[in-house]
Amino acid sequence: MKVERDKQRELLHILEENSRRSAETIATMLDTTVEDVRETITKLEKEKVIIKYPAIVNWEKVDADDLVTAMIDVKVTPKREVGFDDIAERIYRFPEVQSVYLMSGAYDLSVVIEGKTMRQVAQFVSEKLSALDSVISTTTHFILKKYKHDGVILEQPEDDKRMVVTP
CATH class of the missing domain: 3.30.70.920 (Lrp/AsnC effector binding domain/regulation of amino acid metabolism (RAM) domain)
Incomplete structure (x- = not known):
């Protein structure tokens, strides 16, 4: 495994938060190579650590x-x-x-x-x-x-855009 254990855990958190990030972006975030990121992801998929990449739909x-x-x-x-x-x-x-x-x-x-x-x-x-x-x-x-579903808030309340008026 090219990516060290702490970075591997960080990689898993990054993918869990947003699995659509590119290998290039993840490599930059982890300060490692794109090849190391791809190899690690492939290994984790084969070991069934990464099981699925779901979309969350409201x-x-x-x-x-x-x-x-x-x-x-x-x-x-x-x-x-x-x-x-x-x-x-x-x-x-x-x-x-x-x-x-x-x-x-x-x-x-x-x-x-x-x-x-x-x-x-x-x-x-x-x-x-x-x-x-x-x-x-x-x-x-x-x-x-x-x-909220799987850590994602489904509907954010809209900000009140009215101007504050004080007497």
């Missing part, structure tokens, strides 16, 4: 069918020798499921799903998720509005 500004997003708290009974991994894998294989997280606290798994309607989400919970033998209980929370 879907509320797009004329499209709105999807309903829900966060579901799930209590489960872990299985001997595999713990929570087996049930988490069964859950994340459903196409509606966007994310699954192992949590500490009052529930075990946090599941994020998307559906076309609240009814479709409710059917997923009652017919698929709750039907799994390890699932003890679920609590569903519907997302009403997103203000």
Whole structure:
């Protein structure tokens, strides 16, 4: 690896903030060569450290069918020798499921799903998720509005352009 470990971490932060930056720009930011940046990125992609380069879309500004997003708290009974991994894998294989997280606290798994309607989400919970033998209980929370997603503020408030008048 040509880029030292501290610079590699900095490179990952740069890509996480804006993955569209050119190798030339990143090389300048890290005070290294373009070739070193490209080699390091290729290596990190092969090692699955860099998994994907997503765009963040504010879907509320797009004329499209709105999807309903829900966060579901799930209590489960872990299985001997595999713990929570087996049930988490069964859950994340459903196409509606966007994310699954192992949590500490009052529930075990946090599941994020998307559906076309609240009814479709409710059917997923009652017919698929709750039907799994390890699932003890679920609590569903519907997302009403997103203000910030993956570290990005979706709508910045506009500055008040009125002139201040004092008596």
